[in-house]
Amino acid sequence: MLYMTRMDVAFPPHLSAAQIADFQAREKEYSGNLQREGTIVGIWRIVGEYANHCLFDVPDNDTLHEVLSGFPMFPYMKIKVTPLAKHPNSIS
Numbered sequence: 001m002l003y004m005t006r007m008d009v010a011f012p013p014h015l016s017a018a019q020i021a022d023f024q025a026r027e028k029e030y031s032g033n034l035q036r037e038g039t040i041v042g043i044w045r046i047v048g049e050y051a052n053h054c055l056f057d058v059p060d061n062d063t064l065h066e067v068l069s070g071f072p073m074f075p076y077m078k079i080k081v082t083p084l085a086k087h088p089n090s091i092s
C-alpha cells in the first residue's frame, strides 16, 4: 500500500545544537536505509518549511506505524498520513 505523509519537525528549545545535529545525522541514516530498501519511494522538502512529504510503500497500517515510530526524530515530528488508492483515471 502507498501512503503519502507530511512530517513537520519542531525541536524543543532545550536541545543543544549538537543534540539536534546528532538527531539529524541518525535520521539521515535511518531514512537512507528505508530509501535503499524501497520502503520510502520518495521524499521531498516542503519549500520554506522544516517539513517534508514522504511516499511510503508498505504492506499495511501497522507496518507504517512501526516504520514511522522508528525515526530518531519521531518524538519531534507531527505526522499526517494519507493512504492512497489507485485513481480511476490513472493510465499506469
Ligand SMILES: O=C(O)CC1=CCC(=O)O1
Residues within 6 Å of the ligand: 007, 009, 027, 028, 031, 032, 043, 050, 051, 052, 054, 071, 073
Ligand atoms: O524533514 C526532515 O528533515 C525530517 C525527516 C524525516 C525523514 C527524513 O529523511 O528526514
